[in-house]
Amino acid sequence: MTKEQIAKLHSEGEFPEQISRPDLVETHISWVFLCDQFVYKIKKPITYSFLDFSTLEKRKYYCEKEIELNRRLTSNMYLDVQPIREISGRFYIGNQNGEIIDYAVRMRKLDSSRQMDVLLMKNKVIDSDIRDLAKKIATFHKNTGVIYKKDVLQIRDEFNDLKNERGYLDAENRAILDEAIESSDAFIEKHKDLFALRLKKGFYRDCHGDLHTRNIFLLPDPQPFDCIEFNDEYRQIDVLNEVAFLCMDLDAFGKPELADLFFRYYSNFFPAITSNADWKLFLYYKSYRANIRAKVNSLRARSTDNHAARESALAEVNKYLSMVAGYQKMLLPV
Template sequence: MKKLDRNRQMDVLLLHNKVTGTHITRLAEKIAAFHKRTDIIYKKDCWDLHLKFNDLAAEIPYLQQFAGEAGEDRADIINRAIDCSNSFMERQHHLLMGRLEAGYFRDCHGDLHSRNIFLLPSPQPFDCIEFNDEYRQIDVLNEVAFLCMDLEAFGRPELSGMFISDYNRFFPAIRSPEEQQLFLYYKAYRANIRAKVNVLRARGADDDLGRDALLTEAGKYLLLMDGYLNDLNAGSPAS
């Protein structure tokens, strides 16, 4: 077993502004190559995505109790997000089914974000989801949306844009305006999940300071989710 240099982990490099365009292009090429050769999934319940999205509603009472003055605002964001998610999925369920039939659902990494990537001469993702096939066998666009959302959470939207542009050049996964909208939805979904994870961690915090820090982090992802969904609504034919 070889121990990798923690200083080459992508999240650490992002904090020190050391992630370059070359890193991003090499990573996009590697992820695209992996997605091209991994198993295609032809049987999948595409409709369960919005149910996972709606799970965040269970955290509203906790946020209202412990998030201070922001609690009600966070609750409003969640309720708006769920309405938007339900509406989008009703309109675009056919799009998901079409992508499933076209082979865009594959046996992916499942947890592709900057803390799970080393930027070596050849980028090295690690720590894929092995314990749950359902979380790993997803639309490739859902997979890369996680990384792009993470880059934007670090305040690097230009790297996110570069990654999806390069990835789409190596493996065209966005071929239409509808699929561009789906990519936005997937980013909102990933921000939703990160928000929920931070709220659940806050519930188990040992002290008020730790709890408040985690709730602040959850709030960051809720605002990011809200921004994606506002963009989604702005681009919707029904808007």
């Protein structure tokens, strides 16, 4: 769908079981309609270096894949794929007559006050939440598919993809970016045998891929959702890379003690560090994940027409690039 069609769907479209007008949330790759009981996620018809939603067929395929993958970690949340139809210039979600112009992932709406990022801002995340989440993730990692064939050095290109945002950054952040890429290249070259060894040992698994606090509901049974469906390479990763993302996010919230607690609990259930070199790798993965958050926010800033939203996203870029620099300084020999 186009931005104009989404606006029309929002203002006058018809949603199943909907009473009031839904709220609309836009990300850099999707539009999300928050209705009374359900959530509808529509993929933007876009192509980036890391995803391709350019055709109707591809968007349908990735909607179906999103449901399949996310059901691994959620219970009764991801429901089905709904067609979006156009009838006489109006848009409908569901199985009415009319031409199918797109598809939406339908999810059951959960209590947004229980999202982990919301609870963190209110200082309401407690030790038992962290323990239960660590056990959920560790159990998932133990049971998900093991990956034995992968170009483990591809992470160099993934890290360096941030340079595509270089022209959109100010001089100070361009300097941080350039130094970060140089440091990352040096680390990977020095430790390339370690990446290969961890693949051989079975630490690469078919993971969630986007495990940060906004993608977790802290219910009695924690519900990590919105895993990566659009790029298998981003999801089939070292488990240490996965947990580094969550720990980096907790650092970003100013909660390093919760990051440490999560990692201790996780390690009790699934030891993922077996050497001193692995500790350095964990720190490198934190810098990589901060890099990804900087890129996502730069893409978000470039894709919005809203000045306040753009400034907010750019502030996030600044924060995460500073974190990249901080982690990489910690990797330097003393």
